[in-house]
Amino acid sequence: DAGVTQSPTHLIKTRGQQVTLRCSPKSGHDTVSWYQQALGQGPQFIFQYYEEEERQRGNFPDRFSGHQFPNYSSELNVNALLLGDSALYLCASSLQGNRVNQPQHFGDGTRLSIL
Amino acid sequence: AQSVTQPDIHITVSEGASLELRCNYSYGATPYLFWYVQSPGQGLQLLLKYFSGDTLVQGIKGFEAEFKRSQSSFNLRKPSVHWSDAAEYFCAVGLSYDKVIFGPGTSLSVIP
Numbered sequence: 001d002a003g004v005t006q007s008p009t010h011l012i013k014t015r016g017q018q019v020t021l022r023c024s025p026k027s028g029h030d031t032v033s034w035y036q037q038a039l040g041q042g043p044q045f046i047f048q049y050y051e052e053e054e055r056q057r058g059n060f061p062d063r064f065s066g067h068q069f070p071n072y073s074s075e076l077n078v079n080a081l082l083l084g085d086s087a088l089y090l091c092a093s094s095l096q097g098n099r100v101n102q103p104q105h106f107g108d109g110t111r112l113s114i115l
Numbered sequence: 116a117q118s119v120t121q122p123d124i125h126i127t128v129s130e131g132a133s134l135e136l137r138c139n140y141s142y143g144a145t146p147y148l149f150w151y152v153q154s155p156g157q158g159l160q161l162l163l164k165y166f167s168g169d170t171l172v173q174g175i176k177g178f179e180a181e182f183k184r185s186q187s188s189f190n191l192r193k194p195s196v197h198w199s200d201a202a203e204y205f206c207a208v209g210l211s212y213d214k215v216i217f218g219p220g221t222s223l224s225v226i227p
Binding site (some may be wrong): 004031033035040041042043044047048056090092095096103104105106107108109111 | 119133149153157158159160161166204205207213215216217218219220
């Protein structure tokens with residue numbers, strides 16, 4: 001049973017570029033959340049996708065956008081990259097409406113470095 | 116606004132010693148409470164969670180946590196630390212089980 005998988009593992013970009021990160025949820029899960037974890041800090045919630053729509057959003061600018069596909073996988077897109085976007089981006093998956101309130105499962109993240 | 120504080124940025128304990136990591140939260144109601152652990156370069160692994168019921172919860176790897184409503188705290192404990200417990204520990208709170216706010220983390224070092 002595969003857990004949450006993210007790709008790529010590492011990525012280096014320059015300021016102003018655009019990046020796309022990918023996430024496949026744990027088998028049986030239908031909801032994907034994205035978090036940004038800057039060095040030495042806790043993860044911060046970016047947004048959550050369910051039924052191919054953005055359900056909730058944290059305090060992040062519109063440069064951060066996402067998408068969820070019919071197979072529940074998801075992409076995080078960041079435009080006009082800034083040095084401050086350098087971080088570990090974590091994807092988490094969960095199942096809506098599950099009776100036992102199973103917490104979300106996290107992937108190992110994508111390390112994004114901006115030069 | 117909701118917030119989570121972990122007063123200790125870094126803690127060092129000797130192997131075999133007991134451990135307590137502190138977590139305090141500010142929330143409008145009793146939230147869902149979690150402790151996660153993160154090893155270097157890896158994602159987050161859930162140690163334990165509290166939703167309701169018994170305020171002392173048991174988790175994996177011998178960890179436990181106690182919810183104290185009067186103190187808005189959810190401290191993590193382990194009676195005997197192993198060298199493999201060295202990692203970053205995050206307390207998290209949320210209105211639901213799948214949207215949470217994380218604390219800043221406590222880095223744990225274990226000395227032989």
